[in-house]
Amino acid sequence: MDWKKFFLVAHLCLFSLASFANAGQPASGTVQAQKNYSFIGMVEESLFGDPTDPWSPLSLSTFFSEGWNEPFDYPVNGSGGAPRQGWINSYDGVFYRLWFLSYSNTHNFHDNGNQDIGSYTLFAPVSKRFQIRFDVPFFVSNRGGQNNDYNNNFGDFVISPRFLLSESQDFTQILAVPVRTPTGDKDNGNDVTSITPQYEFWSNVYKTWVVRGGIGTTLPTQSKQGRYSFNYNVAIGVFLTPHDRTPFGDLTLYVAGDGFSTIDDRASDVDFFSITPGFRSHMGRDWYLLGGVEVPLTGPDSASFDYEPNVWVMKVF
Numbered sequence: 001m002d003w004k005k006f007f008l009v010a011h012l013c014l015f016s017l018a019s020f021a022n023a024g025q026p027a028s029g030t031v032q033a034q035k036n037y038s039f040i041g042m043v044e045e046s047l048f049g050d051p052t053d054p055w056s057p058l059s060l061s062t063f064f065s066e067g068w069n070e071p072f073d074y075p076v077n078g079s080g081g082a083p084r085q086g087w088i089n090s091y092d093g094v095f096y097r098l099w100f101l102s103y104s105n106t107h108n109f110h111d112n113g114n115q116d117i118g119s120y121t122l123f124a125p126v127s128k129r130f131q132i133r134f135d136v137p138f139f140v141s142n143r144g145g146q147n148n149d150y151n152n153n154f155g156d157f158v159i160s161p162r163f164l165l166s167e168s169q170d171f172t173q174i175l176a177v178p179v180r181t182p183t184g185d186k187d188n189g190n191d192v193t194s195i196t197p198q199y200e201f202w203s204n205v206y207k208t209w210v211v212r213g214g215i216g217t218t219l220p221t222q223s224k225q226g227r228y229s230f231n232y233n234v235a236i237g238v239f240l241t242p243h244d245r246t247p248f249g250d251l252t253l254y255v256a257g258d259g260f261s262t263i264d265d266r267a268s269d270v271d272f273f274s275i276t277p278g279f280r281s282h283m284g285r286d287w288y289l290l291g292g293v294e295v296p297l298t299g300p301d302s303a304s305f306d307y308e309p310n311v312w313v314m315k316v317f
Contacts, residue, residue, distance in 0.1 A: 037069060045071035046125040051097065058128060060166040060173075067164070072097060072125035078170045078204025082239050083250060088292040088310050089276040090235035090256035091214040093202030094172045095131050095164055096123040100290075100314035106142075108306040115142035115305075117155065133160040133176070137184070144187035153185040156192055174200045182222075192226040195219045208239040210254075218260070228264035233257065247289075249282035256292070272299035276310070288314040 037045065053073045058066060072095060077083050084094040099122045109115035118139035125131040137155025144151055160178040167173075177197050184190025198216025205211050213234035220226030237254025245251075259273035278292025290312035296305060 037071060042069060042071050043126055046127060046131075047097070049073075057168045058164060058166055063129070063165060067128035068130065070128045072128055072131065075167060075172070076169060078210070080170075080204045080207040080209070082204040082208045082210045083243070084172065084202060085250065085252065085280060085288075086290075086314075087212075087235055087237060087252070087254050087256055087280060088278045088290055088312060089233075089258050089274075089294055090212055090254070091198070091200040091233045092176075093174055093200040093212045093214065094167075095125055095128075095162070095174070096316070097125050098123050098314055098316040100288075100312045102310065102312045104308055104310045106305045106308040108304075109142050110304060112148070113143045113150070115140070117141075119155070129164050131162050131164075133162060133178075134158075135160070135178075140184060140188045140190065142188055144189070151185060151187040153188055153190070154183055155188065156184040156190045157181045170204045172202045176200055176216075182225075193221045194226050195221065196231070198231065209236070210238070211236050224266075227262045227266060227270070229260040229262045229270075231260045233259075243282055246282055246284035249284075250280065250288075251282075252280040254278055254280075258294075259298075268300070270300060273297050274299075278310075286316040288312075288316070290314060 049071055051074045055073045055075045074097070075084055075094070086092050086096060099120065102119045102121065104117045106115040116139070117137055120136040120138060122134045123131060124134070135158040137157070139152065140155040141150055141152045143149065158178050158180050160176050162174055162176045165173045165175055175197070177195065180192055180194045180196070182191045182193045196216050196218045198214055200212070200214035202212045203210065211234070213232070215233075216231040218226070218229045218231060220228065233256070235254055235256035237252050239250060239252050241248050241251040243249045254277070256276040256278065257273065258276070259271070262270045274294050274296040276292045276294040278290065280288060280290045283289055292310045294308040294310065
């Protein structure tokens, strides 16, 4: 397959979908009073300001002219009552102001023992249109190397600029550009540099039901490390309880599907798809507990594992 042509077509489709989804967005929410901010003042307000400040929608047609010099504010819930929240193994599709610690245990990783990963993630908003996500895998352990021993190392650090294309009460779309840096070790399958532009969306489709997902393309920048791939993601879930009903407030049940197909000739083709049934619950004082188990449905031995439990402890600030 000619991956360059595939990349071009995929991104033309991406922006076509973005334009179509933005058409006729309702202007729901309370309009925020205009204030003049310095850049430092805007960043400070985005990171530490009152999260209950009034919210206003943003249009794709004003992407280059509106929202860049305004601080981030949490958006209102969807018209069906669904809050904008993250789920394990699903594309986000919205902006956040939070951090979380995650742990995963991959059973029978590549038919060679288990893999353990501990990671810290931070979503840092800069303005209403722009934020940065940081993923810090501080612990990665799996068998590898010449001796096939367990190797305990730091993983590949990822920094992700994220741009809010548009946001209404029931629909948000984002362009994210994760940049993977080679801070990890080859024995753990790391030490890879790549860029992964991806389109993400979030939609409150009916009552408290939410559909989210997106598409993207992974582009390695090293000559021999990593694979070119087309990536896709879709998830559906429902919110069952009110926010203040701790420890089961905002109780959410969902299923996320995540997959990729390689689009290069570096090795044999790989088509992978997994599902992750999971839950999310508010424990009080803006602390959340998330859990899920990823189960692969398709994929050759080179991308294989039996199942992968995931646990997140999250703090919204």
